[in-house]
Amino acid sequence: MITTKDLTKVYTSRGGRTTALRGVDLHVREGEVYGVVGTSGAGKSTLIRCVNMLERPSSGTVTVDGVELTALPGTEQRAGRELRAARQRIGMVFQHFNLLASRTVQQNVELPLEIRGLDRTARRRRAGELLELVGLADKAQSYPKQLSGGQKQRVGIARALAGDPRVLLSDEATSALDPQTTRSILQLLRRLNQELGLTVLLITHEMDVIKSVCDSAALMREGRIVEAGPLTELIATDGSALARELFPLSEFGAGHGGSTVVEVTFQGDSSGRPFISQLARTYQIDLNILGAAVETIGGRQVGRMRVELPGSHQDNVVPIGYLREQGLQVDVLTENGTLA
Template sequence: MISIEQLCKVYQTKDRKIIGVDNVTMTVEKGEIFGIVGYSGAGKSTLLRCINILERPTSGKVTLDGIDLLSLSPKELRTARQSIGMIFQGFHLAISKTVLENVAFALKASKVARAERKRRALELLDLVGLSDKANQYPAQLSGGQKQRVSIARALANNPKMLLCDEATSALDPNTTQSILKLLKKINRELGLTIVLITHEMEVVKEICNRCAVMEEGRIVEEGKTYDMFAHPQNALTKRFIQTVLDFNLPKELLERSKGTIVHMKFTGEIAGESVVSDLLQNYDVRGNILHGKVDYIQNKALGTFVIELTGEDKEVQQAIESVNEKVEVEVLPHDRSIHHSAAGAE
């Protein structure tokens, strides 16, 4: 487990102070995948580098499994860092070394014997699916393969935690998915705690048990990933979630519609029930489906559904009230463009 308490990082320039991290307190539990999301300049990379003291915090406390990292001597800190692996957006591979040598290099720094270095490096390359690339050089690899080498290298010293600094930002969508699957495999098979920073909420949705949203050096919202998607509280969180769950209804469609347009949000087990079908059967209304989608976050369903209801006003109102007992309902006006998500309107 890693605990961060009232962490601040301030940079002093000639003219002014720049606050990189502003009084952050959070805990990452052992064995979880924790995402930190924010736009460029939010302070997430600085926070990540403060966790392993690559950046020394101006104030605050960083504790790894009960050890106060800021209280350690330089030698003790170097030893403690062996418990924290790190991968980067830019891979940081030595171009003059083979794939095998890149992975083994981390072990050489820990004074592991040559034969054991080779054995361990080959074992890790097999774990990340690159056994056949051991004698190739980074220039011969794709971006996804380079990141797999970086992951293998970060695992060389059997770390307790893996820090991922925009690890998928330089990769195409298909390669990103393969790297996320690999990280989930490592988390599951090795019990490794993973802290992942990103500006892509899709990455958080795919892999993270919990997440935090950062803005201007502060954490503005934190919680379980499903809860954040289902019930976001902060305006920035809502904007991030819209990048994943967004749907647009054309203004012309809304203006042409004669009935009542209803946006419904389904969470948890209710997403699998026949709510809309029951509504149309039990009330004297007609339904025109305008949008429907179900996403799965941490294996739990989160659905959004937009339907135009027509019929007598009393029947429509009763139908809406009956549905509102089971799901979150919003009646949408006809005179505006819609940019809603499953999170609802801001």
């Protein structure tokens, strides 16, 4: 549904050149919620603005819903007719709402329909349907200043859906909201994804957002995607940086001298099995659980556990092999807590 190939964006100013994107390859499948996560300055917002051509890439291609947007004529300041038509299939939700203070909630939702030339009756009917969808039918005649932050973002989402888009882009849409409101907005995005068949691409710096709503994710650093894929596959990948950030266990330490510390990743059916107690009984090992983190992602329970085994790595080859035979991912840590 969304594909970028070798995407590069370079900004030129009097101070020199700044490269925001460095050959980004991204593939978002139809109907999924895809998150791009990274720290400030990683290039996330530039990427999403290139996807809908608010920023024209310096090189590379962007294809959305089968249309190569980078091949369509137009500039950042003035889009051509074909590009404008393609953009109507892409909804955009911004961090700071961007609502017009002088317009009511209903009038804000009607704005893109008004620009498209729909008559008043059609605009009102569609705006009413969308406000009902996002749970704000009773706020239609209110003004933005009368709304909470979460309500303003719901208006922004309704407005983004006005053109019946196939794709919804979210640029840090929850970063200005409190945790409870963030959860409600993410639940709304997931519901819209499921009910409307929307493909959702969201930008965030919060791992909790990735864990709670995304099917797939990409980790960005310094303008590059360093890791990407379905979350369940990333979590099962040896040495996955994204998995380690989703389930941080570093605060639990690396055990004591003369022992072997392993991190065990489990998901799906294996999450309900007592594999640690079975290991202790089978090999009569006095092991020590240093820490664990368990989450539900995409309806599946996923977790990681840090376990200390007595003796050297060589002494524990058989117990580690036993865990791997159970379908578990097992990573051995060095004394300083890094992967061996």
